[in-house]
Amino acid sequence: MEATSVLDAESEKSEVSALEAVNLKEDGGLLSKTTQITVAHRLSTIMNSDIIVVMDKGEIVEIGSHSTLIKASEGVHSRLCRLQSMKQE
Numbered sequence: 001m002e003a004t005s006v007l008d009a010e011s012e013k014s015e016v017s018a019l020e021a022v023n024l025k026e027d028g029g030l031l032s033k034t035t036q037i038t039v040a041h042r043l044s045t046i047m048n049s050d051i052i053v054v055m056d057k058g059e060i061v062e063i064g065s066h067s068t069l070i071k072a073s074e075g076v077h078s079r080l081c082r083l084q085s086m087k088q089e
Contacts, residue, residue, distance in 0.1 A: 043080060044084075047066050048066075049066070052064060054069065061076050062075055
């Protein structure tokens with residue numbers, strides 16, 4: 001089970017903000033360079049990730065930033081974003 005799957009939207013947002021703030025200094029700079037691996041089904045959890053690796057049936061099918069992947073309108077990430085957006089409306 002995904003750790004954030006049982007969180008409501010507000011709690012998930014707080015969790016993501018806390019994870020993003022872990023390595024930040026007060027001036028906004030980084031304390032250290034770290035790698036964080038997040039497994040997510042809710043795409044809002046990973047929108048600010050530097051690199052997104054999209055898997056389908058156990059295979060890596062796309063790699064890139066959200067802004068790059070969303071441009072591939074027939075791509076898995078783009079399609080999932082549209083589906084999740086429709087569910088929220």
